[in-house]
Amino acid sequence: GENVEQHPSTLSVQEGDSAVIKCTYSDSASNYFPWYKQELGKGPQLIIDIRSNVGEKKDQRIAVTLNKTAKHFSLHITETQPEDSAVYFCAALSGGYQKVTFGTGTKLQVIP
Amino acid sequence: ETGVTQSPTHLIKTRGQQVTLRCSSQSGHNTVSWYQQALGQGPQFIFQYYREEENGRGNFPPRFSGLQFPNYSSELNVNALELDDSALYLCASSLEGTLNYGYTFGSGTRLTVV
Numbered sequence: 001g002e003n004v005e006q007h008p009s010t011l012s013v014q015e016g017d018s019a020v021i022k023c024t025y026s027d028s029a030s031n032y033f034p035w036y037k038q039e040l041g042k043g044p045q046l047i048i049d050i051r052s053n054v055g056e057k058k059d060q061r062i063a064v065t066l067n068k069t070a071k072h073f074s075l076h077i078t079e080t081q082p083e084d085s086a087v088y089f090c091a092a093l094s095g096g097y098q099k100v101t102f103g104t105g106t107k108l109q110v111i112p
Numbered sequence: 113e114t115g116v117t118q119s120p121t122h123l124i125k126t127r128g129q130q131v132t133l134r135c136s137s138q139s140g141h142n143t144v145s146w147y148q149q150a151l152g153q154g155p156q157f158i159f160q161y162y163r164e165e166e167n168g169r170g171n172f173p174p175r176f177s178g179l180q181f182p183n184y185s186s187e188l189n190v191n192a193l194e195l196d197d198s199a200l201y202l203c204a205s206s207l208e209g210t211l212n213y214g215y216t217f218g219s220g221t222r223l224t225v226v
Contacts, residue, residue, distance in 0.1 A: 006154075034214065043116070043202050043217030044155065089154050099168050100145070100204075100215060102154035 002027040002094040006103030013080050014111050021106045023090035024072040032093035033066060033073050034100065037086045044089060048075070080110045114139050116205050116218035124224045125193050131223065133188040135203030138216045143167070143208040144186040145215065146178060149200040161186055162208050190223075198225045 003026040013019050025033075031052040036044035050057045050064045050073065057064050061080075066073040077084055090103040117136045125131050137144050143162045147155035157170035161180035175191040184205070190197055200222050204215035 004154075036217075041219070043204075043219045044215075045217070046214050049214065099157055099160065099170075101157065102147075104154045105152075 002030060002092055002099075002101040004090060004092050004101050004103040006090050006106060008106060009104065010107045010109070012109045012111060015082060016079055019075075019077045019080055019084070019108055019110075021075045021088055021090065021108075022072060023074070023092075023103050024070075025092040025101075026071065027092065027094045028068075028071065030092040030094040033064070034091050034093070035062075035064060035075050036089045036091065036102075038089065038105075039086045047088075077108075080108075082110050082112050084108060085110045116203055116216050118201075118203050118218035118221050120221060121219070122222045122224075124226060127193055127195060127225055129193050130189065130191045131193060133190075133201050133203075133221045133223070135186045135188070135205075135218060137184045137186070137203075137205035141205035141207050141216065142184050143206045144180055144184065145204045145206070146186070146188045147202040147204065148172075149202055149220070151199070155202055158188070167208075193225045195225050198223060 006023045034049040037047045038044045061078045063076045087105045089105050091100045119134045145160040146158040149155040158172050159169040160167045164180045177189045179187045200220040202220045204217045206215050
């Protein structure tokens with residue numbers, strides 16, 4: 001089955017700096033890669049996603065890149081703000097149904 | 113448009129007991145997936161329901177079972193609870209058969225087994 005690895009596990013940045021989280025996946029058939037933000041006491045919330053036919057996608061301060069050949073994808077957050085502090089999960093969709101496999105998470109702390 | 117609602121929010125059970133968790137899917141969504149999230153870990157796929165049938169299952173024993181109802185709501189049942197079953201149980205709904213793969217998660221049920 002699919003295996004998604006994510007790093008770093010924790011990341012501290014100064015407010016206004018950029019943050020980058022990287023993930024790799026194992027199943028070459030995976031074709032959809034969402035990123036989720038989870039705040040304390042809440043369920044994961046989809047923040048951006050990318051499909052396998054696209055190399056990069058941007059939404060305001062958030063961007064995601066995908067390298068299908070190397071089987072890795074990354075989340076980039078620019079001009080970080082304290083409210084960006086949360087746990088971020090990468091994920092990959094594989095299989096004939098909508099099974100999403102999650103990474104282990106990155107705890108991002110933005111220091112004011 | 114309502115989101116995904118789960119009940120109860122918190123639950124304490126004794127080892128060996130049985131538990132039922134409930135989930136109401138987002139309006140317009142017809143597929144429900146259940147995930148187990150241990151503390152400090154990513155969510156692990158338990159199973160998915162579509163058209164009231166199990167549509168895929170992760171690496172969980174048969175004592176984890178589920179149901180989906182005609183209104184697309186769902187239940188997760190766990191029999192013979194073990195201490196390791198203590199976790200946050202997340203329900204996510206989505207719309208099968210479209211290009212919109214985005215899941216909408218509920219806030220989860222925190223299960224503690226003592």
